Amino acid sequence: MTKIKKINTQSSSLFVGRWQPFHKGHQTLIETVLKKGKPVVIAIRDTEISHKNPYSTYERWTMIQKALKKYGELVKIVVIPDIDEICYGREVGYDIRKIELDQKTETISGTLTRLKNPPTQKIIWITGQSGAGKTTLASALQKELGGVILDGDEMRETISKDLGFSKKDRDTHNLRVARLAQVLSRKSLVIVSVIAPFEQTRSKIDQLIKPIWVHIKRKLPKDANKPYQDPKQPHIRVESDKQTTAEQISIIVNYLKTVNHTSQKS
Missing domain, CATH: 3.40.50.620 (HUPs)
Incomplete structure (x- = not known):
């Protein structure tokens, strides 16, 4: 016994x-x-x-x-x-x-x-239509600043494998990524490369983690299966049709310096 x-x-x-x-x-x-x-x-x-x-x-x-x-x-x-709430019934031997x-x-x-004493480091969220250049920009930004990347395709294959592409599922997917970014940002700069296509979803993300929004634009044909609403007031807007990746990085880094969000590469 x-x-x-x-x-x-x-x-x-x-x-x-x-x-x-x-x-x-x-x-x-x-x-x-x-x-x-x-x-x-x-x-x-x-x-x-x-x-x-x-x-x-x-x-x-x-x-x-x-x-x-x-x-x-x-x-x-x-x-x-x-x-x-904490509930109790009759006296059971404790106060x-x-x-x-x-x-x-x-x-x-x-x-x-x-x-x-804010718990988070920095979260940069790159939003834009599919094919706008988010992945390329995220990779270049990581080389410049360090940190970790949360890539949309990789997130779909891991934490959101159970979700489809309905508006509700897209919303759930983006909020899952936001929560993961919040946890990772305790230790590192986080660069999120996820479309976040709807203004309402981005508003929910703002309430949760308040990222620095980078909107990357490119002239692309409209696709009803890939809806996207341009952000009204992103912190930074860059254009793949008019700027090189290096120029986009320079714009982002200069902005980060003005708001004291630059990170030493580790």
Whole structure:
């Protein structure tokens, strides 16, 4: 018969949160219990990555582990499904209590922390009709700035293999790419070479990751099977019929310098 080893028989305090990100206010709150020698369980809500929830579960786990490392086995971190309420019935042997902190700590905001320390590096999204030159431009831009490329065809063969080309599927595909770009941008410049044909879809992408939009134009015959709406106000517009790839790169790099988005090639 297998014996169950009890790691710690002492009762624990449970803290549940998004921890987006885990900041000094959170640390102070949890340390009010840890400093008394009582174990804590920190539950990370497994939220879907979005503009409001930009950090992955792994990143939040790492933040908490690093901040509370000195407490060793007193800290246990678990991941739970996302929740919007905590329910309980009759008294079952535990209390729900609010820990009062000083006013300065109480006012620490996760939203302000995210604004002051944005989690992402840079995401450049090259949009344009099929055949406009997105792949060529993305490759040249990577040689100039470094980073990783998310290519539309490759994304279709991997993360969106289950999707077709209806407007709904195109929308889903683009948002999947946006979420992947958001995760990758923690460590690197990301160059996205995906059509993103609809203004409404690009608006959703903006809400999620706010990329630098590069619209690459080329005179091409209209194809009803390949719909495309020109962006109204991209950050940068280049034209394959009038500019060489080198000239397009120069335009993009000069723009990035003006907004402090240049990256050292690694």
